[in-house]
Amino acid sequence: MKDIAVWGFSWVPPFAQGLVRDLRVRWALEEAGLAYQSRWVGIEERNSDAYRRKHPFGMVPVLESADGALTESGAIVCAIAEQCEALMPAGQRLETLSWMFAALNTVEPPLWNLLVMDQQHQGEAWVALRRPSAVDEVKARLAALSECLDGRDHLLGGFTAADILMTTVLRFIRHTDLVAEFPRLDAYVKRCEARPAFRSALRDQMADYVRNEPVAA
Numbered sequence: 001m002k003d004i005a006v007w008g009f010s011w012v013p014p015f016a017q018g019l020v021r022d023l024r025v026r027w028a029l030e031e032a033g034l035a036y037q038s039r040w041v042g043i044e045e046r047n048s049d050a051y052r053r054k055h056p057f058g059m060v061p062v063l064e065s066a067d068g069a070l071t072e073s074g075a076i077v078c079a080i081a082e083q084c085e086a087l088m089p090a091g092q093r094l095e096t097l098s099w100m101f102a103a104l105n106t107v108e109p110p111l112w113n114l115l116v117m118d119q120q121h122q123g124e125a126w127v128a129l130r131r132p133s134a135v136d137e138v139k140a141r142l143a144a145l146s147e148c149l150d151g152r153d154h155l156l157g158g159f160t161a162a163d164i165l166m167t168t169v170l171r172f173i174r175h176t177d178l179v180a181e182f183p184r185l186d187a188y189v190k191r192c193e194a195r196p197a198f199r200s201a202l203r204d205q206m207a208d209y210v211r212n213e214p215v216a217a
């Protein structure tokens, strides 16, 4: 992979900073030692014809490289992992993929649902009715995940691409204490977030938001 550019939003409100899914891609690139450039689309420009030609749904991330363009954070992280033995060990390829899908398809939906409810619909009457069962759904996933991590530092033993996706998914509920209720999971997230590649990816994403901060009217 050469001449890599990663598209993210030029700026997002503070509650979303550090959660936007280009973070996963930046982190995987950092782990793989692949240099990249940041590219930005404004939230209001995401549905323009020009940007829709890059992403069919007007979303981020998009990764562009000499090999072409890719969308979907899971597919992008997978493509990067295929260039880096540590992120997708040859003998554990299918197991890694299976945990990557678990992060995105099994764990992310209930956590994302709670994030949207709490950050975008806060105070709306329906939230008071729906939230308790949404929290139960999250806790059920967290409890099962915590059991899977019993005796392991990472999902497959060593750190892989699956941990990049799972950690970024668990961050979606950082505004709650739910992960902290599961000490093994809490330690797992902290262990993954302590990696230098994560710190660099987060620092660079945040630096872009500072650079692109809208000027107050």
Ligand SMILES: N[C@@H](CCC(=O)N[C@@H](CS)C(=O)NCC(=O)O)C(=O)O
Binding pocket: 019, 020, 021, 022, 046, 058, 059, 060, 061, 071, 072, 073, 074
């Ligand atoms: N399944 C997609 C989801 C991408 C996604 O939801 N991106 C958010 C930012 S984290 C976005 O672009 N939202 C804008 C919108 O929903 O219009 C992926 O994993 O890449």
